[in-house]
Amino acid sequence: MALVELGRFDRNLANILVGRLASEGIDAVAFDGGTSIADGSWLLIPVRVMVDEDDLVQARRIIDAA
Template sequence: MALVELGRFNRFEAHIVVGRLESEGIGAVSFDSEMSLGEGSAFLIPVRVMVDDDDIAAARRILDDAR
């Protein structure tokens, strides 16, 4: 399993994206979300949403459909 970056979002959007993907059966994790809190810049540091490389195409479709 190799994680790849699906996209970068603000802290709140990243958690919504992770939840949406998980509801579709795609494992996802957010990286750097706590870093933005530690520095007091919750909206300035983008949070990376990562998925398994085997799931990247399906995850992109889900995000595209949601837009």
């Protein structure tokens, strides 16, 4: 299993996308969600949504259709 980046999103949208993908049976992980939260810059740092490389095409289809 190799993780690849599906995209970079604001923290809230990234977590919504992870849930949406999970509902379709695709495991996804949001990386960097807690980055710089202590100093208030979390809105400036995008969160990476990562999926297995074998699921990337299907995950993009799901995200594009949403």
